Amino acid sequence: MSAGAARQAPRIPPEDHVFVDDVKKSFGTTQVLKGVTMHLRRKETAVIIGGSGAGKTTLLRLLIGLEKPTSGHIWVDGEDIGPLGERPMNRVRQKFGMVFQYAALLDSLNIFDNVAFPLREHRKHMSEKDIRDKVVSMLNLLGLENKEKRMPSELSGGQRKRVGLARALMLEPKILIYDEPTSGLDPQTSRMVDDLIEETRDRFGVTSVVISHDMASTFRIAHQAFLVIQGQVVASGTPDELAYGESEIAREFIAASGVAPDRVGRVENFKQAPEGGAAVRYHPSS
Ligand SMILES: Nc1ncnc2c1ncn2[C@@H]1O[C@H](COP(=O)(O)OP(=O)(O)OP(=O)(O)O)[C@@H](O)[C@H]1O
Known part of the structure; x- marks a missing residue:
């Protein structure tokens, strides 16, 4: 199928807020994304991890419509955003909020x-x-x-x-994208930012997509993690599935980070719910 052509929506599970459907992206002769597929589920946190130059930022730019796929489709709430012109794309873009690196x-x-x-x-x-x-x-x-x-x-x-x-x-926004939210922060502030991401998801019912290099943060917040290497999703699943599952490349990637999921644990597992029911507290002084 040619780039951008509309087609009948495949059967997209209703829990898929965003479905990245075999997306390829080239710049000139360089293929940066080589057929990426991801189901980003509603009101969950998906963390996209990978080495430098893996294609994470390119994927992010495709998600918010700043670039078009060379082939493949991105479905947002079941709508193929590839063929959209600038005006309808602006409507879709309003579903997204961006939290940039260094704010x-x-x-x-x-x-x-x-x-x-x-x-x-x-x-x-x-x-x-x-x-x-x-x-x-x-x-x-x-x-x-x-x-x-x-x-x-x-x-x-x-x-x-x-x-x-x-x-x-x-x-x-209904979907919040965080670009390297813990980059350059000390461990204590990183944990505070992780709490903030999960608290925000909980309170506002948003879907979170986090681009990260930080494995400890990934283990704390990810419902699903996607390991992208050289433009391909080489493994995906819960942090435990990546760390202890069948994918040797994922196990090696995580081992190289020096962080083990059972040493970190998800945010809600170690935070007590304060009065008012929120899962975690903000830390006004930090
Ligand atoms: N507009 C462009 N034109 C040509 N090449 C590009 C363009 N944008 C990205 N690339 C190339 O695509 C590759 C992936 O870049 P990208 O920024 O998506 O990676 P990344 O995973 O976000 O890396 P990092 O973690 O270092 O930010 C790199 O080799 C980059 O040089």
Whole structure:
């Protein structure tokens, strides 16, 4: 089938929020993705791991429609996004929120204006009062009370991540993509970010897709992990299945990271539910 051609939807299980269906992507003569298939299930956390240059960022760009597959299909809520033009693609893009590596805040804007930015860009009809209410309640929810007037440089790494998350949540996405969320953070702050990812999934009912190099984080948050090497998914499954399953390449990849799943454990296994029922707490001071 030619690139981008629409076709009858295959039978996609309703729990598949995103179905990456035998996607290939080439730049010139270089084939970067060589037939990637992934079922990203609703309200779960999928972690995409792999070495440098494996094609993770390319896959991410395809998911949010910044690139088109050379062949294959990406189905979002059962809709093939490949053939979509810019306007319908913008509608699909609103289902996605991006939390960038290092939070990618605008240094010249204070925290309030950083978080309000997507509303001012995409919700032009919204009044300043409604914007203020929405931004302040999200900042409070994420443990960032009274930080509105601070500049990004005045916050810790963990706080900046939470501001980046608050901004990503402003347009109420259904799928949150985190690009290397724990990269460059100390272990304690990384754990806080893992908690935050799972708490956000729980509270907002979003599907999370995390691009990561961090195996400890993967073991803590992944319902499913996909190991991508040289443009192919060479193994997928729960972290336990990858670490102890049949795929030798997955076992070796995980062993090389020096982290074992039974030494880490999923977030909810070691967090007590505080009053109010949330699985984990935010850590306002970090
Ligand atoms: N626009 C492009 N044109 C040509 N080659 C590209 C382009 N984008 C990516 N590539 C190549 O595709 C390969 C995969 O890149 P990609 O950034 O997707 O990998 P990655 O898994 O995200 O790596 P990293 O973990 O280092 O960020 C690399 O060899 C890269 O040079």
